[in-house]
Amino acid sequence: xxxxxxxxPRMKLEGLNILITSNEPWGEVWFSxxxxxxxxxxxxxxxxxxxxxxxxxxxxxxxxxxxxxxxxNLHVLNYRNLLPAFHDxxxxxxxxxxxxxxxxxxxxxxxxxxxxxAFDPSRLYNPKLLGAKRSVFFAVDDYAMTIRGECFIFPNxxxxxxxxxxxxRTYAPYNKPILTISHAIAAEAFQAEPARFGxxxxxxxxxxxxxxLDLELIRSLVTDQPHTPFVFVGPYAxxxxxxxxxxxxxGKYPNVHLVGTVPSRNLAAYIAGARFCLAPMDIxxxxxxISHHKIFQYLALGKPVFSTTFTEYAPIAQLLYMSxxxxxxxxxxxxxxxxxxxEDLPTDRIAFARTKTYDALLVEIGDFLDVRA
Numbered sequence: 001x002x003x004x005x006x007x008x009p010r011m012k013l014e015g016l017n018i019l020i021t022s023n024e025p026w027g028e029v030w031f032s033x034x035x036x037x038x039x040x041x042x043x044x045x046x047x048x049x050x051x052x053x054x055x056x057x058x059x060x061x062x063x064x065x066x067x068x069x070x071x072x073n074l075h076v077l078n079y080r081n082l083l084p085a086f087h088d089x090x091x092x093x094x095x096x097x098x099x100x101x102x103x104x105x106x107x108x109x110x111x112x113x114x115x116x117x118a119f120d121p122s123r124l125y126n127p128k129l130l131g132a133k134r135s136v137f138f139a140v141d142d143y144a145m146t147i148r149g150e151c152f153i154f155p156n157x158x159x160x161x162x163x164x165x166x167x168x169r170t171y172a173p174y175n176k177p178i179l180t181i182s183h184a185i186a187a188e189a190f191q192a193e194p195a196r197f198g199x200x201x202x203x204x205x206x207x208x209x210x211x212x213l214d215l216e217l218i219r220s221l222v223t224d225q226p227h228t229p230f231v232f233v234g235p236y237a238x239x240x241x242x243x244x245x246x247x248x249x250x251g252k253y254p255n256v257h258l259v260g261t262v263p264s265r266n267l268a269a270y271i272a273g274a275r276f277c278l279a280p281m282d283i284x285x286x287x288x289x290i291s292h293h294k295i296f297q298y299l300a301l302g303k304p305v306f307s308t309t310f311t312e313y314a315p316i317a318q319l320l321y322m323s324x325x326x327x328x329x330x331x332x333x334x335x336x337x338x339x340x341x342x343e344d345l346p347t348d349r350i351a352f353a354r355t356k357t358y359d360a361l362l363v364e365i366g367d368f369l370d371v372r373a
Contacts, residue, residue, distance in 0.1 A: 013040060013043065013044060013115075013362055013369075014044060015043070016114040016115055017044070017106075017111050017113050017114045018040050018044050018047070018113060018115045018117060019046075019047045019106070019111075019116045020033060020037050020048050020117045020118075021033075021049045021118045021120040022048060022049065022119050022120055023051050023120040023122065025050045025051060026048055028262075029234075029264060031140075031293070032140045033048075033119040033138075034048075035186065036138075037074060039359075039362065041074040045073050046074045046075070047067070047074075047077050047106065048070075048074065048075070049077045050076055050077065051120065052078075052081050053080060055080075055081045055083070062101070063082060063097065063098045063102070065079045065105040066078050067105060075109075077105070077106075079098055079101065081098060082094050085148060092152070095123065095125055095129075096126075096129060098124070099126060099129035103130050107131070112130075112131040113127075113130060113131060113132040114133050114134065115133070115135070115369060117136055117138055118136070118157065121137065121143055121147050121150045122147050122149040124153075125149055135156070135157040136159050136160065136369060137161070138160075139161065139162045139170070142164070142287045143170060154171065154174055158176065158177075159176050159177040159368070159369070160179070161368070162179070163181065163182065164180065164290045164312055165180050166311070167180075168180065177368065179364070179368040181364060182296070182361070183295070184356055184358045184361045185353060185356055187359060189268050189296075189300040189301070189353075190353070192268035192271065192272040192301070194272045194273030195266070195270045195273050196273075197259070199231060200229075200273065201229065202229035202230065202257070202273070202275060203221070203228060203230045203275065203277065203306075203333075204231050204270060204276070204278065205231070205232050205233070205280070206234055206277075206297075207234045207292075207293070208234050208235045209232060209235065209237060209238050210237040210238060211241075211285070212285055213282060214282045215241075215244055216243075216326075217280045217326050217329065218230075218247065219243075219253075220326060221278075221306075221329070221330060221333060222256055223253070224334060225255070225333065225334070226254075226255055227255070229256075230255055231257045232256070232258050232259065233259045233260070233262050233267065233270055234262075236258065271298060271301050271303060272301055276333070277294075277304070278305070278307065279294065279305060279306075279310075280306070280308060280329075281308045283324055288308070289324075290310060290312055291311075291313065292310060295307070295310070296353050299319065300354075301350070302346030302347065302349045302350050303346075303349070304336060305321060306321045306329055306333050307321070307329075309322045316352055319349050321336070
């Protein structure tokens with residue numbers, strides 16, 4: 001009997017130098033790029049490049065590259081731009097200057113990248129100048145060629161990773177490999193002690209309070225259920241909105257609790273203490289109907305989620321309470337609070353979430369980044 005063909009060895013993301021650019025700085029609040037840096041640093045040396053400050057004339061003196069160790073295998077790199085990006089020529093010259101300065105700084109620490117992962121499309125667009133052997137642009141948002149750097153970085157990277165098939169139309173013209181994956185969750189997200197902050201049996205939203213939220217839907221849910229606490233965790237970015245200030249800050253709705261920013265490591269505790277979770281997004285805004293970065297974290301602790309409809313979650317619609325009809329969402333939440341839900345749903349949610357851990361997705365990404373691919 002003929003033996004099956006031998007499978008090629010899997011590309012393990014271990015023992016490598018990895019450079020990551022981010023459009024959000026390293027800190028207590030983490031987004032996808034921070035989580036990937038943290039996970040990759042468990043088995044690699046990772047350098048996380050903070051966004052730069054706005055250009056000023058005094059920056060002409062040099063790139064000022066600095067490296068700060070924030071974890072055993074994780075450094076944060078800061079630098080400044082030498083030239084303003086008011087048109088393509090100074091933008092390109094600046095990129096060459098700062099890329100070489102960064103490469104030299106990395107060389108002194110033996111951190112020249114094996115892999116360059118760009119989450120930020122606005123800068124550092126030439127992986128070769130950084131010394132990278134492999135490179136990928138990781139699209140966690142739906143970019144639409146509105147940023148100067150996009151037309152520079154997309155032709156220069158080896159391949160693309162996206163979080164939705166709908167993003168791929170932007171990258172297909174470059175005729176390079178594209179891997180589409182989902183959001184991921186950390187292994188630590190599956191267990192946590194409930195947060196103690198004086199509120200129990202609450203509904204929970206985690207994320208930035210900004211214009212992407214459907215404030216009218218939230219107000220309706222809060223008004224329908226005056227005896228149910230609604231807790232909102234994350235930065236508040238609606239200072240100029242009268243409707244938002246009335247909803248979140250003026251005390252008109254005593255069952256609304258605005259917690260504010262919480263370190264990412266503490267978010268699971270708030271999820272653990274929640275009776276249900278929310279993702280009520282304004283579907284009129286571009287990108288709001290694709291996915292939400294906290295859904296899998298909610299599912300990892302078995303929580304029911306009441307949300308607007310996300311196209312990426314159509315295959316698991318049975319695990320969520322998704323609808324773009326306000327009346328339907330209000331009725332579903334009312335029924336849940338009155339009668340609960342089938343006993344097997346929390347277990348099914350957790351089982352699904354276990355297929356979306358960083359460990360699982362990093363194996364897939366490692367195979368995709370392998371030069372043999």
